[in-house]
Amino acid sequence: MGTLAHDLYCDEIISRTDALRSVLRGADLSATVPTCPDWNLRDLAVHVGGAHRWVGEIVRTRATEALPPDAVPGSSPEGDDPAALDAWLAEGAAKTVEALRAAGPGQEVWSWAWEPSTGFWARRMAHETIVHQADAALAAGADYAVAPELAADTIDEWLEIITFVRSTGYRKEALELTGPGRSIHLHATDAPDAEWLIELGEGGFAWRRAHEKASVALRGPLTDVMLVFNRRLPADSDRVEVLGDAELLDFWLERTSF
Numbered sequence: 001m002g003t004l005a006h007d008l009y010c011d012e013i014i015s016r017t018d019a020l021r022s023v024l025r026g027a028d029l030s031a032t033v034p035t036c037p038d039w040n041l042r043d044l045a046v047h048v049g050g051a052h053r054w055v056g057e058i059v060r061t062r063a064t065e066a067l068p069p070d071a072v073p074g075s076s077p078e079g080d081d082p083a084a085l086d087a088w089l090a091e092g093a094a095k096t097v098e099a100l101r102a103a104g105p106g107q108e109v110w111s112w113a114w115e116p117s118t119g120f121w122a123r124r125m126a127h128e129t130i131v132h133q134a135d136a137a138l139a140a141g142a143d144y145a146v147a148p149e150l151a152a153d154t155i156d157e158w159l160e161i162i163t164f165v166r167s168t169g170y171r172k173e174a175l176e177l178t179g180p181g182r183s184i185h186l187h188a189t190d191a192p193d194a195e196w197l198i199e200l201g202e203g204g205f206a207w208r209r210a211h212e213k214a215s216v217a218l219r220g221p222l223t224d225v226m227l228v229f230n231r232r233l234p235a236d237s238d239r240v241e242v243l244g245d246a247e248l249l250d251f252w253l254e255r256t257s258f
Contacts, residue, residue, distance in 0.1 A: 006105035009122040016129035017093035056096030148191040173255040185214035188222035216244035
């Protein structure tokens with residue numbers, strides 16, 4: 001489970017889906033999403049809505065094994081009507097949150113990661129929706145903001161995922177996240193205690209919340225630091241500042257693109 005309340009994650013799934021729907025209304029759904037260049041805006045919406053419904057089915061059925069996504073009822077919208085897509089997104093988020101709230105955070109269910117619980121899935125779907133709503137907002141030139149505690153938890157969760165992926169050997173690029181005496185500092189300039197230190201060593205990397213000098217520092221507003229760390233903004237964006245070994249930050253970002 002995450003560090004925030006289960007109900008907060010559930011609330012965020014709904015509010016972020018509503019924000020995504022707002023961006024999509026009136027937008028050109030065939031427009032490419034620059035941060036996910038294999039997708040257009042409609043593809044992005046179908047991915048998010050499909051993930052919601054897949055997780056909702058896992059939670060509702062208390063699944064103990066992975067469910068094939070195409071076996072989930074209503075796993076994709078019917079037709080190309082934007083209004084139908086909008087209604088499908090809203091219904092999927094609502095049903096998934098209903099299942100998560102009914103289950104609470106402590107029910108054991110299948111997950112692909114380190115924690116087989118409904119609490120894991122509430123957090124995962126909240127952050128999945130936070131980041132993909134950013135994709136849509138950036139593609140459409142829309143405003144984007146996220147509460148500090150959620151932006152910080154998004155960074156925490158992504159570090160946990162990278163740690164897990166490296167430990168399982170699932171992605172070979174994650175195995176390259178080594179390097180003696182090198183470190184990365186993430187420093188939010190607008191939120192107290194929103195700082196992280198990632199230390200790379202011969203056997204991998206470790207991370208913690210800390211304010212310490214590092215080989216390279218990524219500084220800026222917390223939301224923008226989160227977006228860079230999730231590869232939604234480029235590291236050379238004028239919204240953030242990179243101090244020190246910029247190539248090390250690029251090295252990290254290139255190997256955490258899964």
